[in-house]
Amino acid sequence: xxxxxxxxxxxxxxxxxxxxxxxxxxxxxxxxxxxxxxxxxxxxxxxxxxxxxxxxxxxxxxxxxxxxxxxxxxxxxxxxxxxxxxxxxxxxxxxxxxxxxxxxxxxxxxxxxxxxxxxxxxxxxxxxxxxxxxxxxxxxxxxxxxxxxxxxxxxxxxxxxxxxxxxxxxxxxxxxxxxxxxxxxxxxxxxxxxxxxxxxxxxxxxxxxxxxxxxxxxxxxxxxxxxxxxxxxxxxxxxxx
Amino acid sequence: xxxxxxxxxxxxxxxxxxxxxxxxxxxxxxxxxxxxxxxxxxxxxxxxxxxxxxxxxxxxxxxxxxxxxxxxxxxxxxxxxxxxxxxxxxxxxxxxxxxxxxxxxxxxxxxxxxxxxxxxxxxxxxxxxxxxxxxxxxxxxxxxxxxxxxxxxxxxxxxxxxxxxxxxxxxxxxxxxxxxxxxxxxxxxxxxxxxxxxxxxxxxxxxxxxxxxxxxxxxxxxxxxxxxxxxxxxxxxxxxxxxxxxxxxxxxxxxxxxxxxxxxxxxxxxxxxxxxxxxxxxxxxxxxxxxxxxxxxxxxxxxxxxxxxxxxxxxxxxxxxxxxxxxxxxxxxxxxxxxxxxxxxxxxxxxxxxxxxxxxxxxxxxxxxxxxxxxxxxx
Numbered sequence: 001x002x003x004x005x006x007x008x009x010x011x012x013x014x015x016x017x018x019x020x021x022x023x024x025x026x027x028x029x030x031x032x033x034x035x036x037x038x039x040x041x042x043x044x045x046x047x048x049x050x051x052x053x054x055x056x057x058x059x060x061x062x063x064x065x066x067x068x069x070x071x072x073x074x075x076x077x078x079x080x081x082x083x084x085x086x087x088x089x090x091x092x093x094x095x096x097x098x099x100x101x102x103x104x105x106x107x108x109x110x111x112x113x114x115x116x117x118x119x120x121x122x123x124x125x126x127x128x129x130x131x132x133x134x135x136x137x138x139x140x141x142x143x144x145x146x147x148x149x150x151x152x153x154x155x156x157x158x159x160x161x162x163x164x165x166x167x168x169x170x171x172x173x174x175x176x177x178x179x180x181x182x183x184x185x186x187x188x189x190x191x192x193x194x195x196x197x198x199x200x201x202x203x204x205x206x207x208x209x210x211x212x213x214x215x216x217x218x219x220x221x222x223x224x225x226x227x228x229x230x231x232x233x234x235x236x237x238x239x240x241x
Numbered sequence: 242x243x244x245x246x247x248x249x250x251x252x253x254x255x256x257x258x259x260x261x262x263x264x265x266x267x268x269x270x271x272x273x274x275x276x277x278x279x280x281x282x283x284x285x286x287x288x289x290x291x292x293x294x295x296x297x298x299x300x301x302x303x304x305x306x307x308x309x310x311x312x313x314x315x316x317x318x319x320x321x322x323x324x325x326x327x328x329x330x331x332x333x334x335x336x337x338x339x340x341x342x343x344x345x346x347x348x349x350x351x352x353x354x355x356x357x358x359x360x361x362x363x364x365x366x367x368x369x370x371x372x373x374x375x376x377x378x379x380x381x382x383x384x385x386x387x388x389x390x391x392x393x394x395x396x397x398x399x400x401x402x403x404x405x406x407x408x409x410x411x412x413x414x415x416x417x418x419x420x421x422x423x424x425x426x427x428x429x430x431x432x433x434x435x436x437x438x439x440x441x442x443x444x445x446x447x448x449x450x451x452x453x454x455x456x457x458x459x460x461x462x463x464x465x466x467x468x469x470x471x472x473x474x475x476x477x478x479x480x481x482x483x484x485x486x487x488x489x490x491x492x493x494x495x496x497x498x499x500x501x502x503x504x505x506x507x508x509x510x511x512x513x514x515x516x517x518x519x520x521x522x523x524x525x526x527x528x529x530x531x532x533x534x535x536x537x538x539x540x541x542x543x544x545x546x547x548x549x550x551x552x553x554x555x556x557x558x559x560x561x562x563x564x565x566x567x568x569x570x571x572x573x574x575x576x577x578x579x580x581x582x583x584x585x586x587x588x589x590x591x592x593x594x595x596x597x598x599x600x601x602x603x604x605x606x607x608x609x610x611x612x613x614x615x616x617x618x619x620x
Binding site: 061064066067086087090091093094095099101103105107108109110114118119121122127130166 | 243244246247250251253254524525528529530531532533534535536613614617
């Protein structure tokens with residue numbers, strides 16, 4: 001269940017209240033987000049759409065603890081992240097958030113295996129346990145046979161799937177995907193969207209995705225539109241359910 | 242260990258750049274090693290000087306002699322336990338380039354004065370019984386492939402004529418820094434053959450009972466011979482050796498100046514390289530922070546990279562310097578103690594790491610302060 005009216009029942013996985021973000025430019029305050037409320041339950045797949053500059057990525061950054069709001073609060077699984085110190089927030093991100101970026105952002109000199117292993121280096125898992133987790137994640141995204149390939153040896157779609165494997169390998173509470181298909185051709189984009197869809201439906205993941213692509217948004221359970229920093233409506237996507 | 246692939250991947254991202262940076266450290270540390278060797282060679286006389294020995298010279302200059310009669314007067318001074326003397330010979334063996342120090346020594350007292358030079362008893366005895374006998378240091382013997390029994394012709398310069406000596410013994414040093422490039426022969430042979438300056442010696446060396454008494458004894462000795470035709474200038478052996486080095490100029494200042502310029506340049510080159518390396522990886526560092534790596538980790542990662550480059554490059558440079566010294570003195574006898582000591586290697590490595598740390602700290606701080614949202618948006 002996704003709500004934007006601030007009347008969630010308090011059981012939501014992700015809850016934002018009165019969320020605002022403003023930047024100072026030449027002495028003038030630029031309000032990117034204003035008084036935004038949001039409730040997302042566990043297992044939801046939410047797409048954020050809107051024109052450039054509407055605040056989609058800023059919202060994702062705030063929900064993922066990459067940025068701090070100018071006003072309001074974000075609570076995830078009972079933890080109010082907007083009150084956390086920088087160090088706590090870093091540790092919280094490692095445990096709770098899986099990021100999927102538009103440009104994949106793989107480290108080019110590491111193999112697919114080593115890229116996926118990165119978040120696990122922050123855990124106390126043994127080498128054997130890390131290997132098992134990485135192999136599982138790569139198998140989920142269908143790249144078990146590419147684990148020793150470097151990013152330059154993979155196609156764009158495969159790189160993004162490695163990026164998704166990296167995002168899920170530590171079993172985070174939710175996934176944040178910033179234009180995950182923005183740099184892919186249609187076929188590769190569909191494969192990546194199929195994968196995200198499967199992660200939500202079969203593995204019970206919660207995913208929040210920013211996209212410009214209506215076909216990508218269609219895969220989400222709910223599509224939210226942002227305009228000038230305000231969530232304007234909720235649409236239950238056609239193909240989703 | 243689990244972070245090693247991440248660290249190595251950063252280092253090997255631009256292999257040529259990493260190799261060149263490490264190469265800069267290698268060249269700088271090789272130079273440092275050689276400068277340390279040269280400094281050590283000049284300081285060696287100071288380092289090995291006996292704390293209980295005084296050197297008595299003619300007050301006018303080192304080349305002016307002193308009467309042999311001073312020996313007994315020196316020996317009678319309270320606090321003096323032993324006296325010996327020697328004379329610089331300055332001959333040429335085959336070619337002027339074959340320089341090595343030759344001393345005419347007092348066979349009765351010299352050995353006892355310098356216990357750090359070890360001569361087997363039978364060889365010393367053979368030296369005592371042969372007026373033309375000579376004792377040579379093992380490095381000198383090795384240099385010219387001399388062996389006991391060889392007859393060595395030397396052309397006199399200060400004391401003209403063709404001189405010939407029989408090698409009767411080879412001495413070795415008790416410590417690695419002891420000079421074993423000297424050639425000793427009997428002063429009585431010199432005094433007998435020379436046609437001038439008879440009964441005169443180059444300088445005296447006296448041993449004193451208590452090193453703490455050196456200042457008083459220096460004064461006492463010089464007062465003893467004041468207002469005589471050959472006034473003396475007495476110094477501790479260490480001060481004498483130091484003044485000898487100073488005559489060649491301030492070697493240490495020169496070495497420090499060259500070394501400082503090299504290391505400062507290295508600092509700028511490495512700092513610039515690391516700044517470029519960090520700038521190129523802004524997005525990757527931002528991703529690392531996004532997935533949960535802390536600011537401190539990113540700081541440590543960048544610093545560790547520079548430290549590894551510094552340690553590897555510096556280690557190679559110092560290793561090459563060490564190898565270079567193993568071939569011995571390349572100057573043909575001017576720097577007999579051509580040795581890179583372990584302490585200089587440790588100092589060199591510490592310097593390399595300090596430069597690496599200093600060069601890496603600013604790029605590392607900049608990387609650790611990187612704001613993820615800004616970094617991902619910037620590119």
